[in-house]
Amino acid sequence: MGLMETLVKHPDEIRPLVKLKVDAMRAQRAIPKDPYLAFCYRMLMRVSRSFSIVIQQLRTELRDAVCVFYLVLRGLDTIEDDMAIPIDIKVPILKSFHEHIYDPSWKFVCGEKDYKELMNKFECVSNAFLNLDEGYQRVIAEMTNRMGVGMAKFIETEIPAPRMFWPHEIWGKFGTRLEIMAIGTLAECYNNINVFRGVVKIRRGITAKVMQTKTISDVYGTFFDFSRKIAEKIGENDDSASATRKHIEDIQEYCESHLLETRVYSIDQEYGLDILVFLVVFSLLSAMVYMLYNHW
Numbered sequence: 001m002g003l004m005e006t007l008v009k010h011p012d013e014i015r016p017l018v019k020l021k022v023d024a025m026r027a028q029r030a031i032p033k034d035p036y037l038a039f040c041y042r043m044l045m046r047v048s049r050s051f052s053i054v055i056q057q058l059r060t061e062l063r064d065a066v067c068v069f070y071l072v073l074r075g076l077d078t079i080e081d082d083m084a085i086p087i088d089i090k091v092p093i094l095k096s097f098h099e100h101i102y103d104p105s106w107k108f109v110c111g112e113k114d115y116k117e118l119m120n121k122f123e124c125v126s127n128a129f130l131n132l133d134e135g136y137q138r139v140i141a142e143m144t145n146r147m148g149v150g151m152a153k154f155i156e157t158e159i160p161a162p163r164m165f166w167p168h169e170i171w172g173k174f175g176t177r178l179e180i181m182a183i184g185t186l187a188e189c190y191n192n193i194n195v196f197r198g199v200v201k202i203r204r205g206i207t208a209k210v211m212q213t214k215t216i217s218d219v220y221g222t223f224f225d226f227s228r229k230i231a232e233k234i235g236e237n238d239d240s241a242s243a244t245r246k247h248i249e250d251i252q253e254y255c256e257s258h259l260l261e262t263r264v265y266s267i268d269q270e271y272g273l274d275i276l277v278f279l280v281v282f283s284l285l286s287a288m289v290y291m292l293y294n295h296w
Contacts, residue, residue: 036127036128037068037131039124039128040068041067043071043117043125044071046114047071047074047114047115048074054178055070064128065133065136068125068128068136069140071125072140073143074115075097079097079110080094081111082110084110094148094151095148095152096148097144097148098148100126101126101129101140102129104130106122107123177211179219181202183226183227184202184206184207184210184226187226187229188201191238217258220256220259221255224259227251228248230248231248231249
């Protein structure tokens with residue numbers, strides 16, 4: 001679905017998309033002068049544009065730490081995902097990756113496209129990591145160790161281990177939007193055959209809406225919406241259908257009990273808009289973004 005068609009079907013996403021674009025431009029202009037951090041922020045925007053906007057809203061010290069932390073784990077994940085790496089080479093690297101981040105001379109090139117560039121220039125991430133306060137370094141190294149060992153165990157035993165991609169020390173400070181993005185991604189991927197055919201992502205307009213959640217009621221409402229989307233995709237012939245439906249019902253019941261008002265719309269609802277009206281609105285908003293960008 002192209003951008004124009006998407007916005008015609010979801011005109012309520014136009015304003016959040018404009019806000020998201022403005023935030024992205026601000027983030028681009030806020031890249032630090034430090035060359036190592038500059039690389040990290042540029043790479044962050046390339047491997048995860050949505051998360052980069054969330055991270056940019058943190059206070060400076062925590063923002064730098066979370067940016068580096070994300071790229072460290074992204075590097076670890078790139079190694080795990082690269083099927084061209086033999087297991088006897090991959091497993092030891094996963095187990096020792098938390099030690100390599102202390103060594104700017106260490107490099108292991110793998111992955112594709114932006115991820116390959118990240119690994120090829122991983123010394124920038126290591127140097128940025130070493131410039132963080134020791135407290136942040138300890139948390140990042142500890143969680144990287146736990147995640148690397150878990151990945152190695154999964155590969156060696158083929159027993160899935162839960163991934164803690166963001167420790168409570170970090171996500172507890174700002175993680176509601178990250179959690180919403182997580183369940184939104186789950187809703188998009190659940191029972192979706194395209195997961196095996198390519199990359200499945202949340203529609204940009206939905207991401208823009210998530211970025212504008214401000215109250216705890218917004219959080220509960222959005223969780224309710226995404227859980228409802230999962231419920232609609234549960235296959236009756238799925239052996240885990242009953243268990244999945246029960247979990248979804250528990251989520252919805254909990255969310256409804258905390259909502260300040262009845263949920264009358266969905267974050268992913270289609271409204272439809274007359275194409276002429278859409279073109280007028282879209283043109284005005286595009287002009288607004290252009291003026292804002294050139295005014296800064």
